[in-house]
Amino acid sequence: MKIPGLSFSLKRAVGISGLKNKVAHAVGIPTTRQGLERKIGGAILKAVTKKRK
Numbered sequence: 001m002k003i004p005g006l007s008f009s010l011k012r013a014v015g016i017s018g019l020k021n022k023v024a025h026a027v028g029i030p031t032t033r034q035g036l037e038r039k040i041g042g043a044i045l046k047a048v049t050k051k052r053k
Helices: 010-014 016-027 033-048
Strands: none
Touching: 010 016
């Protein structure tokens, strides 16, 4: 039986989520698929729209 408004995550309780977040922030590479896609897409757009001298 679930209690509304109460959830439990073993990863958060152990500290894995926080550790992944700290590593991703320090290195500059996102650990989530969506974050990684956004970073790669931004880099591609930046390279394509870069003004040539």
